[in-house]
Amino acid sequence: MNTNIEKCVNIFKKDKRYDIIFEKFKKKISNTDKIEGSILIKNPTKDIRRAIEGLLYFKNFKSQDLHINVDDFKRVLVELGYEDIDLKELTNRYFGKVILSNEEKKKRENIVIENFFSKLREKFENSLLKEEFIKQYIELVRENYFDKGKLKEQEEELQKLYYCGMAIYDRFIAETPIKIAFLGEKITKDPHYFDKGIKGNLLVKLLKIFNNIEVDENLSETEKAQEVFYQSKIEVNTISNYVTAFGIRLFTKAGEIKAYSEFIKDKFLYNIPLEHLKNVVKVETQCSSVFIVENEMVFVRLYEHFREKKDISLICTSGQLRLASLVLIDLLSKENCQIYYSGDIDPEGIGILNRVIEKSGNRVIPWRVNLETYSKYEKNENPISEISLKKLDSIKDTRFADLILAMKDIQRACYQESFIKELINDIENL
Structure with a gap:
C-alpha cells in the first residue's frame, strides 16, 4: 500500500468541507475519465469558502462562486509534500472505491x-x-x-x-x-x-x-x-369463465350439444363455460337476430317477457367481456345473423360495445346506445369521474361522436334499466 497517498487522503478526509472538491473530481472522472481543467463550486457556504481559501491561500476568489483550477490544486499537493500523487488515484482512495467513467x-x-x-x-x-x-x-x-x-x-x-x-x-x-x-x-x-x-x-x-x-x-x-x-x-379458468345465453344452439364436430338443446326445449336460460365453447365449431340462433345486453337484470327481464311469446336468442355479458363472451360473439359473427348489442350508456359500457364492434365488424349494431336514448332518459345523480370520462377519448367510431360530446358535457351515466321498455319494443317489432 502507498502510505504516502494514504496520508494525503487522511488530511482531506479529516475535514468534511473538502468533500465538495472530491465530488467534483468524481464527476470529472465519470464524464471524461480525467481530472483536468477547472471545477466550479456554486455559492458555497462561508465555512466551505473559508476552508478552500485556506487551502488555496495564493488564490483570491472575488466572485460568489469558486472557480478552482486543477493545476492549482496539484501545486498545493506538491507544497504539502505529495508531488507524485495522481489525482484519479487520490479520488479513488478518498471514496474507497474505483471511480469508473460512464x-x-x-x-x-x-x-x-x-x-x-x-x-x-x-x-x-x-x-x-x-x-x-x-x-x-x-x-x-x-x-x-x-x-x-x-x-x-x-x-x-x-x-x-x-x-x-x-x-x-x-x-x-x-x-x-x-x-x-x-x-x-x-x-x-x-x-x-x-x-x-x-x-x-x-x-x-x-x-x-x-x-x-x-x-x-x-x-x-x-x-x-x-x-x-x-x-x-x-x-385459463375455463369453468368459471362463462357467458349466459338463451336460445342459442351449439355444435361441435360430433354434432349438436344436446344439453343446450334441452335447455332451449324447456325454455330455460343457461351458462356456457369456456370449457364447452373451445370445441364449438358452429352456432345456430332461433331467429335471424341476436340480442346482447350488459346488465343481468335486464337480461332476465327480457328472458321472462319473451320466453313464452317469441323465439329469440339472448346473451348477457354481465357487465364485462369475459373471454367466453368474446368467443361466442365471434362464433355468431361468422353466421348469417345480425347482432344487436346494448349496454349502459357510460364510458365503460360504450368502451365494451366499441371493443365488440372492433372484433366483430359490421355484424354488431349499437342498440339504443345513442344520443337520442341518452337525452331522453333519466341520468344517474352521481357525476362520472374524470378518469372514467378520459376513456372515451380512445373511441374512434363516429357513430358515438355526438353521444360522447353530450356525455362529456353532462357527465352523468344512463343505465339500461331506464330504457328497458324500448328494448322490449325493439325486439317485438323485429
Missing part, C-alpha cells in the same frame, strides 16, 4: 449483459429447441423485455426467462390447447408456476410480443392475460 461503466455493463445472454443460450442448447427459435426468442427478450436492474438476481432471472422460452416454444409447435396448470407442470414441474404474479405476467408479456397479439388497453390485467393465453393455445 464509458467504462457501459463497457462493463455490456460485458455483463452479453454474459447473461450467453448463459441463457447455454441453458437452451441442452434442450430440443430449434436454433432459429432460440435466436428469435433471445432477440425478443433483449429488445423488448430485458431489465438491467434484474442482473443482481441473475440466476433467478435466467431461470424465469428459460422457463418462459420453453413454454412459448411448447405452444409454438403445439396443435391443441393446454391448461395453464399442466403447462406449468410440464415445463417447470410446478403446476402453479405460471398461474399469476411476476412469472405469469412475464409469460403473458413475452407471448404477446412473440405472437404479435393486440389487446384492448382498457381491459383489466386479468382480461388481457386471458385473451393472450387464449390466442396462444393456453387455457
Whole structure:
C-alpha cells in the first residue's frame, strides 16, 4: 500500500468541507475519465469558502462562486509534500472505491449483459429447441423485455426467462390447447408456476410480443392475460369463465350439444363455460337476430317477457367481456345473423360495445346506445369521474361522436334499466 497517498487522503478526509472538491473530481472522472481543467463550486457556504481559501491561500476568489483550477490544486499537493500523487488515484482512495467513467461503466455493463445472454443460450442448447427459435426468442427478450436492474438476481432471472422460452416454444409447435396448470407442470414441474404474479405476467408479456397479439388497453390485467393465453393455445379458468345465453344452439364436430338443446326445449336460460365453447365449431340462433345486453337484470327481464311469446336468442355479458363472451360473439359473427348489442350508456359500457364492434365488424349494431336514448332518459345523480370520462377519448367510431360530446358535457351515466321498455319494443317489432 502507498502510505504516502494514504496520508494525503487522511488530511482531506479529516475535514468534511473538502468533500465538495472530491465530488467534483468524481464527476470529472465519470464524464471524461480525467481530472483536468477547472471545477466550479456554486455559492458555497462561508465555512466551505473559508476552508478552500485556506487551502488555496495564493488564490483570491472575488466572485460568489469558486472557480478552482486543477493545476492549482496539484501545486498545493506538491507544497504539502505529495508531488507524485495522481489525482484519479487520490479520488479513488478518498471514496474507497474505483471511480469508473460512464464509458467504462457501459463497457462493463455490456460485458455483463452479453454474459447473461450467453448463459441463457447455454441453458437452451441442452434442450430440443430449434436454433432459429432460440435466436428469435433471445432477440425478443433483449429488445423488448430485458431489465438491467434484474442482473443482481441473475440466476433467478435466467431461470424465469428459460422457463418462459420453453413454454412459448411448447405452444409454438403445439396443435391443441393446454391448461395453464399442466403447462406449468410440464415445463417447470410446478403446476402453479405460471398461474399469476411476476412469472405469469412475464409469460403473458413475452407471448404477446412473440405472437404479435393486440389487446384492448382498457381491459383489466386479468382480461388481457386471458385473451393472450387464449390466442396462444393456453387455457385459463375455463369453468368459471362463462357467458349466459338463451336460445342459442351449439355444435361441435360430433354434432349438436344436446344439453343446450334441452335447455332451449324447456325454455330455460343457461351458462356456457369456456370449457364447452373451445370445441364449438358452429352456432345456430332461433331467429335471424341476436340480442346482447350488459346488465343481468335486464337480461332476465327480457328472458321472462319473451320466453313464452317469441323465439329469440339472448346473451348477457354481465357487465364485462369475459373471454367466453368474446368467443361466442365471434362464433355468431361468422353466421348469417345480425347482432344487436346494448349496454349502459357510460364510458365503460360504450368502451365494451366499441371493443365488440372492433372484433366483430359490421355484424354488431349499437342498440339504443345513442344520443337520442341518452337525452331522453333519466341520468344517474352521481357525476362520472374524470378518469372514467378520459376513456372515451380512445373511441374512434363516429357513430358515438355526438353521444360522447353530450356525455362529456353532462357527465352523468344512463343505465339500461331506464330504457328497458324500448328494448322490449325493439325486439317485438323485429
